[in-house]
Every structure is written in structure tokens, then in C-alpha cells.
Amino acid sequence: MRVLVVHNFYQQAGGEDTVFRAETSLLRRHGHDVRTFTVSNDVIGQTLRLKAAAHTLWNAQVARKIKAMVHEYGSEIVHFHNTFPLLSPAVYSGAHAGGAAVVQTLHNFRLLCANGLFFRDGHVCEDCLGKLPLSAVRHSCYRDSLSASAVVAAMQTVHRAAGTYHTGVDRYIALTEFAREKFIAGGLPAERIAIKPNFLEDSPGAGAGDGGYVLFVGRLSAEKGIETLLRAWTELGTTIPLCILGDGPLAPQVAEAAHSLPGVSWLGQLDRADVLKLMQGAAFLILPSEWYEGFPMTLIEAWGVGLPVLGSRLGALGALIEPGHTGLLFQPGDANSLVDRARWLWDHPHERQKMRNQVYQAFQASYTPEQNHEQLIAVYTAALEYFNSSQSRRRV
Template sequence: MKILLVHNFYQQAGGEDVVFEAERSMLVAAGHTVETYTVSNDDLKHVPALKMAIRTVWNAEAARTLAELVRRQNIDVVHFHNTFPMLSPAVYQAVRAAGAAAVQTLHNYRLVCANALLYRDDRPCEDCLGVLPWPAIKHRCYRESLAASATVAGTQVLHRVFRTYQREIDAYIALTSFARHKFIEGGLPPELLHVKPNFLDEDPGVGSGGGGYALFIGRLTPEKGIRTLLKAWENPGHALPLKILGHGPLAPEVEAAARLSPGIEWLGQRPRSEVMRLAGEAECLVFPSEWYEGFPMTIVEAFAVGLPVIASRVGALPEIVESGRTGLHFAPGDAESLKAAVGSMTTEKRALWSAGARAEFEHRYTRPQNILELMSIYHTALQRKGH
């Protein structure tokens, strides 16, 4: 099969970029011919604001470029990871008209939410789900800008009217069943929505455990539950210290908490090899997110090293982390609930959850399993396109 992978990189690298490269590597290893086409938001500073707004809605130049590439390389499937904002939904129609099937992975909620998070004012928000996105403009949900929010919301409305999302995509990949249901509520056709999780391209092996600490890995932002995490460790009531890996807007608060509490250590950003070593030696991964996460690679990596996950009971997290088998749940935004969950982890429970986490990784999140699921979706997309 000849496959074209398309991705609009953000200015800050994230999980989408990791998945894009992992799927490219997986497809090449499986013997497929894989081409890539990428753009980067680093180029935004060179484009005038009005021109960029027009491109966000309809980028005719990108559409022509991709259509030409499809015809020249005789591409079967074009798999989009992110088209926002440099490529626009115009590219879907272009590649299908050129003869390829179009597949879109839904890494976030951009098609149904202006800020892509379904999160506003420190809580999950579904105000625009399935309706005209006036609240997104009113609340300046995209970058706190009225003009930018209107551009994103206008793009959604225009392509709903044109039925771009119904007609010009042959298959969507939602990362969880929870996300699939949200996209259906947002108006995407159920028959086009397939569920395929992220995966880990390389197996790091089971960690040693026994390090005597809990671990947080991620961006230090409000929706990640950082303030709940810090509050739970103000007076934790248990002997398990906390190591925090990551950086972000709330870094000053994390740094201040680490100075005040001997039970908190902030390590900042570290190389991936060190992150995996720390995960392999930790007692548990604490995942206090308060928004509807996509599919956190951090949890997949934790399962791979046999690290139990203590996760908030929100969005898809109860679907990913099975309480009592691969970890435990607690109430989102509730520091006392988090503290109780960590304190309830005995040596016996930790061993049981660790074995469950590793078994879950081997069953669902390896390359052999993922290539089967991805190829099944590609074939379904090709059948819909008429190949």
C-alpha cells in the first residue's frame, strides 16, 4: 500500500508528534511505501494575520500541493494527524478528488471545540458540542482572542455547512470509546468513527520498582490537575514522596511547593531515557488530569514498565486505567481523594497492579497489535472511497 502521512507540527512538541513518527516507523517496518508531508507552526510568524485566518478556513495552496503529490506518487491512503491551522480542511477534498482515501486521527477535540480541549474555566466544557459555537467566540476560547476564536469557530461552521467532515473523510480514528461518543454528539457520522489507541513503538521492558516514590510526568498546566496534585502533598499523611517531571506555565507554583515541602521534588524536563528510568523505579504514576484527555502516551509508557497508575475519574481515564487491576481512580480535583488513593496502595496491591499494567501493555499497546488495527481501518476507508 502507498500511504501519505500528513501532519501540522505545533510550536511545542507533544504526544501527537510522537504518534506521527511511531506510526510512520510501524508502517515502513510492515513493508508499506510511506511518504510524509509536514508543516510547522513555527512558520506562522512569517504569515500576516489576515492571510493566516483565510488559510485556516481554506488553504487552496496546500490543497493543490497535496493533490499533486497524491497523483504523482499514486497514493492509496492519506492519513492526516493534524491539519490545524496551516493546512485547513480543504486538503480532505483535494486528496479524495485526486484518488486517495482520507483518514483523520482525532488526537484532540478541534473539530468540535475551538480550544480543542472541551475545557474552560477550570472545568470540562461541552457548551459548543453539537450546536453553533457562539460560546467559543463569547468566551474567546482560542488564545483568549476574539478574532482568533471567531476564525476557528467560523471554520467549524463553514465546514459543517459544506458537510466536509461527513463527505470528505473516509475514516476517523478516535483514541477511546469516550472520545468517539463525544465526536458523535458533536455531529460526526458514527459509521466513520473507529477506535484505535496509541501504542509504544519500542518495549522498554519491566522496571525494577521499589524506588519509594510517586511520579508525575507532564505539562505543568491547570487542566493537568497540578494544583490538586500539590495540595494532596501539602500534608500527604503517607510516607511516599513525589517527584514531578515536566515544565509549563505553573512551574513557579511547583517550584514554590517543592521548596516548602520535603515530600515534593521538582526535576523539570529530563531526557527520555531518564524519564523512563524514573518511571521504571517508581511505585506509581499519579495522573490527576481534570480535562478529557485524548490518549496519554505517559500512561502507555507506565504500563510498559509495569507502573500502576492512580488516575482521576474523568473522561476516558476510567476506560484506560482499570481500577483494581492496572491502578486506581480518585475524584477529579479532589486532593483528599487523591491522598486516600495513594495511601491505600499496599505492597501486595502494588504488585498486583504492576502485573496488570504490564499485561495490558502487551495485550493492547504494542506494534503488532496496532498495525493490525490500523490496516483494518485503512481497508475500510479504501472500500468507502471505492477502491
């Protein structure tokens, strides 16, 4: 199959970038003719911000570029990962004009929410779901900027009104059933949203979990539940060593906790190989997220080494983590609930070992490259069928 894979590298969107690279590599390993087209937000600082804002709404230049690349490479599918902010939904029309079907992976909730998180002022917020995004502008939800939020809201409103998200995309990929239901509630066509989870490109194998510590891996930010985690470890630090990996806006609080709380260490941002090695030795991973996670690569990486996960009972995590089998759940934002569940897991090593075995078996059954390739090609095939039938209807 001939595929053009397109991605706008976006600040702090590490998971999206990882999936883009992994899927591109996966397709090439299976013999597909894969070309890529990428842009980066790094150029925004070197261009007029007014021009960048205009491109967020409609970038005709890139649309023409996509059309030309489809013609040049004979691409049957154009698979978009992220189009925000520099590519714009105009790229869908460029792909169609070139004669290719369009697939869009929904890595976050940007089509429905200005900040893409459904998170505001420390809690889940669905004020704009299925509505005009006036609340997003009023609360400056995108980068705490009224003007930038207005641009994102305008993009959402214009393309909803124009029907772009209905006519421009032949198949959407949601990462979980939870996300799919949210996008349906937001107005996307249910019959064209497939579910395909993320996957781990190369697992180092199951670990022993004998390192004598637990892990947090991720961005140090409010929506990731860092403050809840630190509150819990004011009580747990003397009994359960916690290693925190990552960086972000709450790094100063984490650094202070590592200095003042017993049992808490902060190792900063590490290479993926080092993260996986630490995961192999950890007793369990903590995902205390307070927003609707998509399908975090951290979760897939943990499962790829047989690591049980203690996660918040919120959004997709509440469905992905099976209590007693692949981990445990606690109430989001509730430090006491986290303390209770963490203590139970730590105090029951035999049960943890059972979970490790089940976690690794579940990973091998559902989240390897082989299964993901089959799922991806099924999505591409459905997109081609829909695009070709749409073209036939237009000719009639």
C-alpha cells in the same frame, strides 16, 4: 500499501507529534511505501497573521500540493494527524481529487471545541458540543483571544455547514470509546469512526518499582490537575516522595512547591529515555487530569514498564484504568480523594506488585506495535472500500 502521512506540528502537541512519528516508522518497518508532508506553526510568526487565519479556513495552495503528491507517489491513503491551523480541511478535497482515501486521527476535540480540550475556567465545558460555537467566541476560548477564537469558530461552522466532515473523510480514528461517543454527539458519522488506541513503539521492559517515589509526568497546566496534585502533597509530602516531570505555564507554582513542600521535587523536562527509566523505578504514576484526556502517551509509557496509574475518574481515564488491576481512580479536582487513594496504594506494596504484573500483561496484549499495525491496516482497508464505493456511486 502506499500511504502519505500528513501532520501540522502544533505548539505543545507533543503527544500528537509522537504518534505521527511512531506510526510512520511502524508502517515503514512493515514494508509500506510511506511518504510524509509536514508543516509547523513556527512559521506563523514569520508570516502575516491574517494570511494564517485565512489558511485556517481554507488553504487551497496546500490542497493542490496534496493532490500533486498523491499523483506523484501513487498514494492510496492520505492519513492526516493534525490539520490545524495551517493545512485546513481543504486538504481532504486535495487527497480525494488525487484519487486517495482519507483517514483522520482525532487526537483532540478541535472539531467540536475551539481550544480542543472541552475545558474552560478550571472545569469541563461542553457548551459548544453539537451547537454553534458562539460560547467559544464569547469566552475567547482559543488562546484567550477574541479574534483567534472567532477564526476557529468560523472554521468549525463553515465546514459543518458545507458537510466537509461527512464527505471529506472516509475513516476517522478515535483513540477511545469515550472520545468516539463525543464525536458522534458532535455530528460526525458514527459508522465511519473506528477506535484505535495509541501504542508504545519500543518498551524498555517492566521495571521493579523499587525507587521509593511516585511520579507525575506531563504538561504543567491547569487542565492536567497540577493544582490538585500540589494541594494533596501539602499533606502527603512527609510520607510519599513525589517527582514531577514536565514544564508549562504552572512551572512557577511547581518550583515553589518543590522549594517549600517536603517530599516534592521537580526535575523539569527530561528526555524520553530518562522518563522511562524513572517510570521503571516509580511506585505508581499519578494522572490527575481535569479535562477529557484522549489517550495520553504518558499512560501508554507507564503501562509499557508495568507501572500502575492513579488517575482521575473522568472521561476516558475512568474507563481505561481498571481499579484494582491497572491502578486506582479518584474524584477529579478532589485533593482529599487523591490523598486517600495515594495513601492506600503506597501502603499496599503487595497489591501494587500484583497490579504491576497485570498492567504489563495488559500492555503486551493490546498496546504493542504488532497489534497497532493490524488495527491501522484494518482502518486503511475500510477507508479504501468506502472511498471506492463512493467513487462508484458518483459515476453512476
